[in-house]
Amino acid sequence: MSRLIFVLNGPNLNLLGKRQPAIYGHETLADVEAGCRKLASGHGLDLRFHQSNREYELIDWIHEARDVAAGIAINPGAFTHTSIAILDALNTFEGPVLEVHISNVHKREHFRHHSYVSLRADGVIAGFGVQGYELAVERLAWLIGKAA
Ligand code: DQA
Helix, strand or coil, X not given: CCCEEEEEECCCHHHCCCCCHHHHCCCCHHHHHXXXXXXXXXXXXXXXXXXXXXXXXXXXXXXXXXXXXXXXXXXXXXXXXXXXXXHHHHCCCCCCEEEEEXXXXXXXXXXXXXXXXXXXXXXXXXXXXXXXXXXXXHHHHHHHHHHC
């Protein structure tokens, strides 16, 4: 059984720490990656951490995960609300999928209330700040351990 998890990030998350800090906080994506890596290694998990502003790259990483990964945590950014293609890709993945949002999307504009990805996600974390990523890694570790 694979001990590899993917943490995927969509558009504009490369600017984390600089982008609307009142909403997304001051920590950078590098800080998030470091936190996830520490937690994952504590659980004996390998981790691939990626960010892209391009929809097709996220889809390609999901396809790659099909062959090698036990679980995916994904913050699709604005693609959450628009991308049937990312939903279709996630539907080809057999392991657990967790959707992460730094902000509480339900407290924000109406267009953020709908998520295509939620139609596939086994769990959704929103509004816990960047700590949501660590909660997602914890949950993936638990789900993968349970399935082993
Ligand atoms: C986000 C919420 C989305 O609505 C937004 O487009 C993002 C970030 C979040 O992490 O809170 O880019 O996914």
